[in-house]
Amino acid sequence: MEEYAREPCPWRIVDDCGGAFTMGAIGGGIFQAIKGFRNSPVGVNHRLRGSLTAIKTRAPQLGGSFAVWGGLFSMIDCSMVRMRGKEDPWNSITSGALTGAILAARNGPVAMVGSAAMGGILLALIEGAGILLTRFASTQFPNGPQFSDDPSQLQPSPFSDYRQYQ
Amino acid sequence: MEGGGNSKGTGLGGLFGAGGVGYSHADLAGVPRTLGKYEGVSLICFVFPQDTDEFILPTGANKTRGRFELAFFTIGGCCMTGAAFGALNGLRLGLKETQNMAWSKPRNVQILNMVTRQGALWANTLGSLALLYSAFGVIIEKTRGAEDDLNTIAAGTLTGMLYKSTGGVRGIARGGIVGLTLTGLYALYNNWEHMKGSIARQSL
Numbered sequence: 001m002e003e004y005a006r007e008p009c010p011w012r013i014v015d016d017c018g019g020a021f022t023m024g025a026i027g028g029g030i031f032q033a034i035k036g037f038r039n040s041p042v043g044v045n046h047r048l049r050g051s052l053t054a055i056k057t058r059a060p061q062l063g064g065s066f067a068v069w070g071g072l073f074s075m076i077d078c079s080m081v082r083m084r085g086k087e088d089p090w091n092s093i094t095s096g097a098l099t100g101a102i103l104a105a106r107n108g109p110v111a112m113v114g115s116a117a118m119g120g121i122l123l124a125l126i127e128g129a130g131i132l133l134t135r136f137a138s139t140q141f142p143n144g145p146q147f148s149d150d151p152s153q154l155q156p157s158p159f160s161d162y163r164q165y166q
Numbered sequence: 167m168e169g170g171g172n173s174k175g176t177g178l179g180g181l182f183g184a185g186g187v188g189y190s191h192a193d194l195a196g197v198p199r200t201l202g203k204y205e206g207v208s209l210i211c212f213v214f215p216q217d218t219d220e221f222i223l224p225t226g227a228n229k230t231r232g233r234f235e236l237a238f239f240t241i242g243g244c245c246m247t248g249a250a251f252g253a254l255n256g257l258r259l260g261l262k263e264t265q266n267m268a269w270s271k272p273r274n275v276q277i278l279n280m281v282t283r284q285g286a287l288w289a290n291t292l293g294s295l296a297l298l299y300s301a302f303g304v305i306i307e308k309t310r311g312a313e314d315d316l317n318t319i320a321a322g323t324l325t326g327m328l329y330k331s332t333g334g335v336r337g338i339a340r341g342g343i344v345g346l347t348l349t350g351l352y353a354l355y356n357n358w359e360h361m362k363g364s365i366a367r368q369s370l
């Protein structure tokens with residue numbers, strides 16, 4: 001995945017949704033396999049069957065929840081790119097917090113605040129790691145492409161600024 | 167097209183934001199979405215943007231730009247399609263089930279429950295199918311080292327078989343046949359459009 005550049009904005013939603021679904025389904029599959037294995041009656045056959053059942057019922061659900069998160073996050077991200085006219089880590093952090101808040105909306109305001117903080121902190125960690133990685137990589141390859149020297153970047157347009165922070 | 171900053175090759179350009187350094191809005195309008203993935207590759211892709219599955223790769227480009235790059239998009243698209251279809255289906259079912267109720271709050275809640283439940287169900291099902299299909303596609307492409315419609319058909323068949331693998335031999339056979347049929351039809355459709363003439367497909 002070393003050459004993975006993010007999609008232009010409207011399609012990024014679909015891409016992020018799929019990525020989140022993949023992550024949730026595979027992670028949930030592994031987790032549920034272990035859990036089903038442990039929770040089954042003794043006997044390898046029973047345990048394997050319990051593990052399979054757990055995967056079949058739970059992994060798609062977890063993937064779906066992740067997909068909702070990813071899709072909503074990306075939608076807010078794209079809206080903010082459109083509104084603010086630029087793309088920076090604050091977009092991601094804010095959309096993470098907003099996503100957490102929206103998805104916890106039915107649990108009351110306290111849960112919303114907690115969930116928003118969780119989302120914001122999580123995304124801040126991810127973005128920080130991305131920035132560190134980029135900085136590290138650019139010190140390793142000092143002759144990398146320079147964004148600011150690109151003359152085509154000077155045109156003002158809502159989706160033009162695609163510098164990558166992650 | 168202003169591809170000056172984008173022809174930097176596949177090495178660093180992809181890492182440091184080859185994602186369209188500066189397209190104005192007019193340039194983005196009307197360009198097929200596949201452009202976004204290959205902006206780091208070469209100018210050849212700009213001149214002849216192909217459809218999703220059979221693009222012309224410049225020689226020496228990375229082979230993983232085939233299925234793996236499309237996998238997330240496929241899964242996400244399937245998931246969203248499933249959610250939309252499931253919501254519609256849930257609306258239909260809910261309206262049918264509560265036909266002779268007065269227009270009231272319980273009825274609305276019941277319909278809403280149906281919509282969300284069906285939407286989640288369909289989205290999960292289609293999403294996991296797409297996940298299996300993409301995984302099989304990537305694996306087959308990697309092991310064969312080639313990319314054509316045969317991969318599509320094989321991946322579809324394997325997906326159907328695995329998805330129905332708990333239903334015994336009969337279930338496996340049925341799932342495999344369904345997968346084979348669907349992906350075979352898709353491949354035929356693809357090839358038919360390809361044979362019909364690439365002129366129509368290249369028009370922006």
